[in-house]
Amino acid sequence: MTGPIITKDKVETILDKKFIRVFDLQYEEGKHYFDATRRPLDNIVATKTEEEFKTMLPDAVSCVVIVELPGKEPQLLLSYEYRYPTGRFLLSVPAGLMDPEDRDEENPIATTAIREIHEETGIVVDTKRDSVSVINPLLFSTPGMTDESNALALVILHLDNLDEMNQKGGVGSECFDGFSLIDKEKARELLKKGVDDKGHFYSVYTWSALMYFVSDMWK
Incomplete structure (x- = not known):
């Protein structure tokens, strides 16, 4: 048809x-x-x-970020970011728009992911130590209303500690209120409840990251 x-x-x-x-x-x-x-x-x-x-390339990249620390189980890195249309800090994945110059890079999605993680977490992704890959090259957000799209990228960080982590790199309208490092048990809890610990709803990209994490598809 x-x-x-x-x-x-x-x-x-x-x-x-x-x-x-x-x-x-x-x-x-x-x-x-x-x-x-x-x-x-x-x-x-x-x-x-x-x-x-x-x-075509996506408008933005949303990142599933797994943190591996010595002696600890892998954790999913989320943060609370202020989302203006909801008027609240929502549990979110590191994400951002693909810059025009990113589109000329060999891997535009990975380039965007690395930059956004640095801006939103302070962590510099080391491509020799860490891994960056594409989960899905383009997902439409709400195609009944907009053609906006996001790629999903997987970033596995092998860190000695969390000393680098901060939220000072927000640009423009970005506003943050802390991190949330969660294990698989906590991720399952958030999925079952459908809301964060404050009782607030979260985005479909956060849901996707939680599902990808607990399903072990990232391994």
């Missing part, structure tokens, strides 16, 4: 701001669907060819 073909001449710009845009996708005569996106008009997903769609 083939769905409606949306061509560039059938897209109307409704809102065009620095950090958000809204486009009217006219998929049939007199029928409209709206797309809220960070992407400019010439790069929205709806008008890409099949080949462009299959090879």
